[in-house]
Amino acid sequence: MRIWIFMSALCLAGAAHAQSAPVFYSYIADSGRTVFVNRFSMVPPEKRSEARAVDLSEVRLNEGLAEELADAVEDELRQLKDSDPCNEAREEREVGAWRHVWNRHGPWVLASLTALVLVLMSPWMVQRIPPGQWPRFLMVALPALAMTALLAVSATRATSSLEAVDELARLCDANEKEASPQKQLIRLNQMHAYVDQLYQDQYEKIERVTEIK
Known part of the structure; x- marks a missing residue:
């Protein structure tokens, strides 16, 4: 019984870790360089079919700062587009x-x-x-x-x-x-x-x- 409880705890921990792991996407820009973004919506529509998720589960990132920067940029662009x-x-x-x-x-x-x-x-x-x-x-x-x-x-x-x-x-x-x-x-x-x-x-x-x- 204890073994099943231990295995269940490990599975739940692994699932939680997988859900909390940051996800980045990469695509090849027209200039030929590889571009990394932290949101799929930031990938140009014509490049989304070629975009690939990047596994960064073992990398420590300042995800909060990245999200704030992305939100600020999108809000600024939205305000300018609607001006x-x-x-x-x-x-x-x-x-x-x-x-x-x-x-x-x-x-x-x-x-x-x-x-x-x-x-x-x-x-x-x-x-x-x-x-x-x-x-x-x-x-x-x-x-x-x-x-x-x-x-x-x-x-x-x-x-x-x-x-x-x-x-x-x-x-x-x-x-x-x-x-x-x-x-x-x-x-x-x-x-x-x-x-x-x-x-x-x-x-x-x-x-x-x-x-x-």
């Missing part, structure tokens, strides 16, 4: 290039199209106005050309802003939590800096508009 700049970036990415240009530079586009229409109407107008009206025509045509130039500038800025939107959306939707805490901290710092820069740009635009008015 207004990230949501706006996703919406801007989905609407397309022309809608983005119209949303960001609608007045410039409208003014430039109006100027283009005036230029196209100029030959017809010249034939039907007195000869002395040519200087007035130039006064109309030159601002129209300037507006066309503004349209080109607007399109250029729209291209650069679209690249910025794609970059921010990439940071917000990144599932690559590859591993090292150093890389995760670098990613968090990049996202913080980018979001702060977006807010700063908006504040500067508001200040410029206020000064003009």
Whole structure:
């Protein structure tokens, strides 16, 4: 009887030890290096079929600190993904290039199209106005050309802003939590800096508009 009790105690102790043993997962990153994470959810979806559990039952780890760091990183990423700049970036990415240009530079586009229409109407107008009206025509045509130039500038800025939107959306939707805490901290710092820069740009635009008015 004592033997059965002793064997049962050993089995229960072994099961408890197995349950309490920390579990890590490893996978091969696109760069070719082996990455270790302490949660299966931190493995990129496309790498989960290749992920392998690592037996660390004989290794003493500061599991509590690792869990706290992982929770802090996931909470920070979740807050950034749900922030207004990230949501706006996703919406801007989905609407397309022309809608983005119209949303960001609608007045410039409208003014430039109006100027283009005036230029196209100029030959017809010249034939039907007195000869002395040519200087007035130039006064109309030159601002129209300037507006066309503004349209080109607007399109250029729209291209650069679209690249910025794609970059921010990439940071917000990144599932690559590859591993090292150093890389995760670098990613968090990049996202913080980018979001702060977006807010700063908006504040500067508001200040410029206020000064003009």
